[in-house]
Each structure stands twice: as C-alpha cells, then as structure tokens.
Amino acid sequence: MTPVIALVGRPNVGKSTLFNRLTRSRDALVADFPGLTRDRKYGNGLLGNKAYTVIDTGGISGDEEGIDAAMAEQSLAAIDEADIVLFLVDARAGLNVADEAIANHLRVNQKKTWLVVNKTDGLEEHSAMGDFWGLGLGDPWPIAAAHGRNVSQLIDLVLEPF
Ligand code: GDP
Numbered sequence: 001m002t003p004v005i006a007l008v009g010r011p012n013v014g015k016s017t018l019f020n021r022l023t024r025s026r027d028a029l030v031a032d033f034p035g036l037t038r039d040r041k042y043g044n045g046l047l048g049n050k051a052y053t054v055i056d057t058g059g060i061s062g063d064e065e066g067i068d069a070a071m072a073e074q075s076l077a078a079i080d081e082a083d084i085v086l087f088l089v090d091a092r093a094g095l096n097v098a099d100e101a102i103a104n105h106l107r108v109n110q111k112k113t114w115l116v117v118n119k120t121d122g123l124e125e126h127s128a129m130g131d132f133w134g135l136g137l138g139d140p141w142p143i144a145a146a147h148g149r150n151v152s153q154l155i156d157l158v159l160e161p162f
Pocket residue numbers: 010011012013014015016017018058059118119120121143144145146147
C-alpha cells in the first residue's frame with residue numbers, strides 16, 4: 001500500500017510549499033473533498049521507485065485554548081488517515097505556543113511523527129533548531145521547502161520502513 005504522509009502545523013510554516021515540491025510530478029492529483037475534509041488536499045509523488053501520497057492541510061488556528069481549539073478538524077482527520085506525520089515549524093518565527101499545543105497532541109498519537117523545521121535557508125542549522133528540541137518529538141529535521149534543502153533526504157528516511 002502507498003504510504004500516506006500528512007503535513008500539519010500552524011498557518012504560514014510552509015506546508016503548501018512543501019506539498020507542491022513533493023507532488024510536482026505531472027501525475028500530481030489535487031482534489032477538494034466536500035464536508036469536513038474540504039480543506040485537505042491530496043497529491044501523489046515519487047522518490048526513486050517509491051510512491052507516496054501527501055495530504056496538505058489548511059493549518060491549525062493557533063488558538064491558545066488547548067488542542068481542541070488549536071487543531072482544525074481537517075488536520076486531525078489528515079493525521080488519522082496518515083501513516084506518517086510531518087509536523088512543520090518555522091525556524092524564522094521560532095517556537096510558538098500553538099506549536100506546543102500541536103506537539104502535545106502528536107506526542108500521544110500513535111502515528112510516526114517527524115519534527116520538521118522549515119525556512120532554515122540562510123540560517124545556521126544547529127542554532128535554527130535550538131528551541132525545537134524542547135517539543136519532545138525527537139530530533140528536529142532542518143529543511144528549506146522553498147529551495148529543496150534536505151527535502152529529498154528527509155523523504156528518503158521517512159519512507160524507509162515502507
Ligand atoms: P502554509 O500556510 O503552512 O501552507 O505555508 P505556505 O507554504 O503558504 O508558506 C508561507 C510563506 O512561507 C510563503 O511566503 C512561503 O514562500 C514561505 N516559505 C515557505 N517555505 C520557505 C522556505 O523554505 N524558506 C523561506 N525563507 N520561506 C519559505
């Protein structure tokens with residue numbers, strides 16, 4: 001079965017930029033679904049000989065009232081559907097209270113979760129990741145979705161068990 005990768009995180013961290021990069025093949029299929037799922041976008045990609053499906057989500061509100069408020073329904077649905085969750089945070093904005101709320105949810109979720117620090121272009125990788133170690137989701141993985149930095153290396157690792 002084709003592994004499904006969900007992209008989650010608060011708005012503006014670069015989820016759609018990463019989605020576009022991961023699905024740029026001409027086979028990419030982007031569809032809108034009605035109802036609760038209307039804000040999820042599905043696409044297909046290929047790395048080497050491995051096919052995968054990616055789900056983009058509209059983002060999480062950033063509300064500070066806890067996970068129910070902070071996490072949009074389609075993001076939860078995307079996590080449910082996924083085999084792998086890429087949790088994106090923004091190296092330029094730094095750690096945000098919404099990131100912590102999302103991390104709290106993901107830590108108790110059974111899905112394999114990767115902490116991905118985007119927008120590291122022009123930044124020194126180690127210091128860019130400084131704050132994010134504290135999220136308790138393991139090693140932060142630095143990328144620059146807009147430029148492709150570390151992206152195929154990440155997807156290669158993520159797909160290894162599949
Ligand atoms: P989303 O709301 O999480 O889907 O974020 P978008 O993909 O729409 O990106 C939000 C903004 O961040 C846009 O202006 C992007 O051009 C910018 N952005 C995305 N990835 C990168 C990156 O790797 N480096 C930099 N510097 N900007 C980025």
